[in-house]
Amino acid sequence: MSVDEIPSERETTEGTELPRDPWSALKLYTDSHGELPDTSKDEQEQWHPSFFFRGQDNLLVPMKSEEGAGEVHIRIRQEVQATFARWLKMQNVCVLMGAGASYYATELLGVNLLERIEELLVGRQSKRTLESILRYASERGRVEKNFEGFLSQLSALLRLWQKANSPLDKLPIDIPLEGIRGTRRQRGPDRRFRMLAELLQDIERTIAVLCNVHLPASSLSGEVTHTHNDVTPHEALMAKLVARDPHAGRARVFTTNYDTLIEQAMDRLGILYSDGFTGTVNRRFYPAAYDLDHYYPGDVSEGRVRRYDRVLHLYKLHGSINWRRRDSSTATDPFGIAFDASPIPTRKDILGSRNDNSPRSTLSDVFQNDQSLAILPTAAKYGETLTMPFAHLFRAFDQALQEPQTVLFVIGYSGWDSHINQIIYDAIANPGFTCVVIDPKPSDWARRICHADVCGRVYCLGGEWGTFEFFSRRVLPDLAILRTEMAVARTIRALSVRSTDTADDEPDLSEVSGDDPI
Secondary structure, eight states, X not given: OOEEXXXXXXXXXXXXXXXXXXXXXXXEEOOOOSSOOOOEEOTTSOEEOBEEEETTEETTTTTOOSSOHHHHHHHHHHHHHHHHHXXXXXXXXXXXXXXXXXXXXXXXXXXXXXXXXXXXXXXXXXHHHHXXXXXXXXXXXXXXXXXXXXXXXXXXXXXXXXXXXXXTTTOXXXXXXXXBOOOXXXXXXXXXXHHHHHHHHHHHHHHHHHTOOOOOOOTTTTSOOSSTTOOOXXXXXXXHHHTSOTTSOOOEEEEOOOSOHHHHHHHHHTOEEEOSEEOSXXXXXXXXXXXXXXXXXXXXXXXXEEEOXXXXXXXXXXXXXXXXXXXXXXXXXXXXXEEOOOOOOXXXXXXXXXXXXXXXXXXXXXXXXXXXXXXXXXXXXXXXXXXXXXXXXXXXXXXXXXXXXXXXXXXXOXXXXXXXXXXHHHHTTSTTEEEEEEOSSOOHHHHHHHHHOOSSOEEEEXXXXXXXXXXXIIIXXXXXXXXXXXXXXXXXXXXXXXXXXXXXXXXXXXXXXXXXXX
């Protein structure tokens, strides 16, 4: 493997030590070998090496030359940013975001989900139920690595126990669980069935709590910051998507995440977004909302309207922490999906409530017993995506990737959902489709799709370049609109502070008579 190492992060100019460009501290993979390289973190928590592949072709190989390292660094940076600038100018720009894109805020991935769930279940009956069930796993590590499979087994077991209305209603299901005693009684359901149902509901609640995170502070949130470019990755990405030519198609963001970090970023930026819901007090899902657009009157002399440019489309493929599935539908809610803005306790709230001096917050406060999350991460989610309103969301995803001049940025997605993978595979047949996988440590799925690509429609950006933070802030071309938003935020804060400091010095006009000059 050949790795070109750019000089250190800092250089000295006329005796003054100045910070170098963040690009300059990275090692680059310039070998012509057709396999994606293995990446790892260094002591500074940076991923090395950084690379840019098209299928099995390393795009950095032609850029390597006998020039000095500084010249190579500048040329590679320009070429990489120019490539992404061209993609942003395409007619149809789509983004698929997975759990990896939110990790910097949630610190939550599938491998540590079981540990977090057990932490929040302390003191509840469902914790004892979970411990009894985990005894049937030969290796706990297998449960942690394949939590979706574990949750799928629990759901299937619950359906087997709930067999009164099934043709095999006499099928014996007798799994002795320690601490869960009793058989089917003449009056009342099986105790084991009730305990397992309670465990699954508590797992849903813990997932909602763990995904209830706030977007970190930034220059746009009102907090005082110390760096010029202090914006979150979500804010940087949304700002650059919305700054595209308003005559081009609206950028579309698809996500499998339950969290609301995307919505929080758009709120800070003042972006209007269509998320499939209409209404204000009682919001309901209305698929036609995605077909609506925003215009405003132009100059009177023009006699025409102009398209409002700060608009994005958001598709939450598996639902959200503020979505609730209900058993029954109504005339105003035919899909049985309600938008619930009720506050949800955070992980910190629940852990803090165990102290005597903290307000009490429990999992029971998350949502009512007759409600649940939209789609749980189980094997059954593929079938659930065929029901409304999710069928419409996935149909929109499929149709978007089939349009001409389409680029799909895949960020923080590891390929765990076969139904999403298949839509991407089908899109490769579209001659105008380009797929760009952004991942610091490419998953097996990313390696497979890149290795299989012989038509030049799949790209992979990895290493430090593939982190969501570096990609959104530095790989995507810088925009004057983002710098303007930050400058406006600082100006308004400065004026507010100045107004507060001088308020006591202002004259009290209420005591000035009508004859006195003001």
